Amino acid sequence: MSAGVELDHVTVRFGDFTAVDSATLDIRGGEFFSFLGPSGCGKTTILRTVSGFLNPSEGAVRIGGKDMAGIGPNKRPTALIFQNLALFPLMSVAENITYGLRVQGIDKATRQKKADELLALIALKGQGNKLVSELSGGQKQRVAIARALCVQPKVLLLDEPLSALDLKLRQHMRNELRTIQRMVGITFIYITHDQGEALTMSDRIAVMSDGVIQQVGDGKAVYDEPATAFVASFVGENNPFAGTVVQADPSFALVETQFGRLLGRNPHGLEQGARAILFVRPESFQLAAGAAETTLSSTVKSVAFEGNMTHVFLEGAGKKDITVTVGRHAATRIPEQGETAAISYDPALGLALPEGKLARE
Template sequence: MTPDLECVDLVKRFDDTAAVNNVSFSVPPGSFFSILGPSGCGKTTIMRMIAGFLDPTSGDIRIKGGSVLDTPPNKRPVNMVFQHLALFPMMTIAENIGYGLRRRGMAKGEIGRKVDEALDRIGLPGIGARKVDELSGGQKQRVAIARCMVLEPDVLLLDEPLGALDLKLREHMKVELKALQAAFDTTFVYITHDQSEALVMSDQIAVMNAGQFEQVGTGQDLYYRPDTPFVAGFIGESNRWKGRIERAEGGNLQLRTDSGLAIRATGMGLSEGARAEIFVRPESIRLAASADALAEFDNQLTGTVTSLLFNGAASRVLVRDTAGETLEVTLPQSGEFASLKRGDAIHIGWGAGQASCFEAS
């Protein structure tokens, strides 16, 4: 099947710096593709090149198999939901949604019908006559999407559209966006710096850093099987150390961190004596009151609780082990550790498979 969107060796240079450096990817029809990266990584540049507001220095952009490099933005079968939505404040909601259809020279009656249909689709029937500033943030969001979707684009680009919303609404809109994408059955390309948005909504996520894609995969791939230290550090949270590999047998490694902690981990392509970075997620470390409960784990430590960081479901405990190393461990909310307090002795452990290891750069 021809991908809806395909970028081939895309490069964009601004003076001497390469904002986008040799990026290639393809997005299959009807999927939700996210580009996730810290600000300044070049993801907005990619999006603006796809929309046609920037010309790539080299490389090709194909939509449904055909190159669009010579197509101006107003002729591309791509529409964009802007970061601040960019609804036209001088028009009513119906005029906003009908704008693209008017530009195509569609008959008035049909535009009216299509606009009503779109308003029904986004669950806001009958608001067509209102002004833009009479809507709430979430409603504007949906109108911005409807304004693009009435044009039935091959690809919808979304540039951090949830950034301006408050937390509660953002959580709600994540689910809603995913549902809208399924309802419209259109390819969405979504860029964000918020990993939770990407993880929740996407079929495929590309993690981007310094102008290049670090890894492309599903949310599970990125979370459980990161390819690079950047991905391991960027997706989710991690305890991270630098150390030296003392023994390597296939993928099983025995390391010693610079602070002297001995860790068993897994990682491919690393040999004895190499410098390495080790990542262990707080949620993959098990807390236990006694050492016996941790017999099954490759890594076992004893320590004291130095601090409790309460944050509802994401609460953490800081544990200082006997060697003086502090680790962040997720605090289970099953009630088992409800009485845990500062200074308590505690045992922690994790499997070698839960410790990802990469060659240090």
């Protein structure tokens, strides 16, 4: 049983500071939905508002169509998985998992049965009597999930639960979370600053910055069709070239940058004279000259071999750094450090967006 979550112009203020500014979106029942953004962007505040630990200063949160105003976190059909998991250290694994049932006054035999069931689901069969401190990081993770699922929530809220794990385990847990979500079929709302996690697991993603939802869409849309300069620079790697539009039509724009005139798609319909940033992803470049308005000349600063791909860091006009990523299969010769290289891209892969705040500036 799942329920949709509706945010209706939700604004949360702490004193003068606006943590979330008029967030409006509709999370569908049974969806794996992620909030993606850098720390301090307001994503955790949204999660706490949905779970009931915070009240919105304005607007409404509706779960399954029901307004949640005045309903405390212990009465909402949500369960939260904390960043540090917050397992109860003095209780056994089984006691942890079934705590929500114990609070409801459900008898011990039923609780035991439920615990066994969930322990089997998280592959910890027969380990219910262990103490939490005896488990490994990944096992604790799964216990936290089981504890939240035990109260049969309609919405599961996850606050960066994988951030404490090492890389291999994190990747493994991504798949596992997705599998569990499909199995139980409830709505998952996932908070993360890791775009890899958001892209691989989510049905849809909301990218946030400074309390404002920048874009809502599936992974492909957010990556290929970023709505703002922030999204373009935050999700995945990107090379921004700031400048002024010198020539524009509804499909393409020519932007005058410090590298000369560069061509890219123009989804926002930028007009001539507008300030714009032209984005080209590292993997969209090729290490060869092309048409004049898609070719840049630069010097190779360093080369980083990463196994499945090679990053070439170049320095262009005005000490501007450009990253080019070349896949293994490409038969291109990788230039040496200090060499001058011409690089170019397919104009369909260049993207002109209105000037705006970039991530990691």
